[in-house]
Amino acid sequence: MQSVIEQLVAIVGEHRVKIDVDSQQVFGKDQTRVFTPNPMAVVFPDNTEEVQKIVQLANQQRIAIVPSGGRTGLSGGAVAMKGEIVLSLEKMNRVLDYLPEDRVIQVQAGMVTEQLQTIAEEKGGFYPVDFGSSGSSQIGGNIATNAGGIKVIRYGMTRNWVLGLTVVTGSGEVLHINNGMMKNATGYALQHLFIGSEGTLGVITEAHMKLERQPQNLQVLVLGVPNFEAVMPVMREFRAQIDLTAFEFFDANAMQKVVDCGHVSAPFTTQAPFYVLIEFESPHEETLNQAMQVFEACMEKGWVLDGVLSQSLEQLKNLWRLREDITESLSGYTTNKNDISVLIGHVPAFINDIEQFFAQHYAAFETCWFGHIGDGNLHLNVVKPQDMPIPEFYELCKSINPKIFELVAKYGGSISAEHGVGLTKKPYLAYSRSPVEVDYMRGIKQLFDPHGIMNPGKIFDIA
Ligand code: MLT
Ligand code: ZN
Secondary structure: OOOHHHHHHHHHOHHHEEOOHHHHHHHOOOOOOOOOOOOOEEEOOOOHHHHHHHHHHHHHHOOOEEEEOOOOOOOOOOOOOOOOEEEEOOOOOOEEEEEOOOOEEEEEOOOEHHHHHHHHHHOOOEOOOOOOOOOOOEHHHHHHOOOOOOOHHHHOOHHHHEEEEEEEEOOOOEEEEOOOOOOOOOOOOOHHHHOOOOOOOEEEEEEEEEOEOOOOOEEEEEEEEOOHHHHHHHHHHHHHHOOEEEEEEEEHHHHHHHHHOOOOOOOOOOOOOEEEEEEEEOOOHHHHHHHHHHHHHHHHOOOOOEEEEOOOHHHHHHHHHHHHOHHHHHOOOOEEEEEEEOOHHHHHHHHHHHHHHHHHHOOOOEEEEEEEHHHOEEEEEEEOOOOOOHHHHHHHHHHHHHHHHHHHHHOOOEOEOOOOOOOOOHHHHHHOOOHHHHHHHHHHHHHHOOOOOEOOOOOOOOO
């Protein structure tokens, strides 16, 4: 009888199976720090056929598989703690096909997001889903979590850009779904079950991704606003006149964390408690003039304290860093991260409730607020005080989190807008999904993954 490791080596070759502690630690986790990785092995297949053989082996031996992309997740979805096989897609990063008439590119799932963005640009196109971790996140992981990011207001989530998938189901079958087509009315769109499934139904190995035309002459405005209440009217005024590609917000604490890292400076000297970052295409002078008029009108109404418009590509990039570098700048701190959303129309009332709640429960804590206000998605980060032991901080947050989620549920919102449920949000799923819905999800999992080997324990428990 060959051992599992020997059989893995027989499938992918000796150099593509790692069992050393370093590899287990690196590949057995994502960006969450609260879990201790302990996988059996890390395996690096090269193609769908190898992935299929690994899944078939795992089925025979009833060993769990944790699919692993860029490991930039924030909810423990790619954590392997119980002797699983970590299946890294890292080596599967090639372009498989390009269909210029369809404006579709087919890539392996391990391609890094930024690489897809660059290739799209070389082909005269544009892949618009973008976020701070684009330099290391992978397309397969983005699809498995239906990643959102900073351009959702204009381009939507990853789901909008997937026109086909190759998957190896949990039972070891290969499905080629939708082949890159725009139109296909032949029954259930199975690709959408895999998008956002967090590796619990199978392994995404290849994807047909739609491309967009390149944006023209992007401009970025960063505005200082006096309070949260001013953020929504500012957004409304700008959106009424201009098609925005982003409307992001962050508070002074979040910006200070970025500035402290020393790569970029504050946008202007006027101090403001909150900032918004507005991006838009400006193909004609007229759009820029319109933006300036809206800016002035907002100043007159007292909704804006100060502002800066990018004057060069370099300045545009630096202004974006004020928002995009927040997560990285917080990585040196222990934080309790929230990734919640409500309908945009509910945002003002929800924010009012949340502000009161935070004043009551987190008054003594440093908080960093930022997010995609244009999508109703807030990231509320509570920073652990230096002198508080980590376990005490987590226990406290554990007791406070349900109360935040009660407010989310009050507005019919989501406990995870874009980071996914994974392990960290699993205890709170019932605040956003009904028991019947979760039972249907279990039924779907049972169908694709009858032996429960695919990323077990993530999103929900089987029984
Ligand atoms: C972001 O918007 O920067 C990401 O979702 C990451 C985060 O929330 O930390
Ligand atoms: Zn985000």
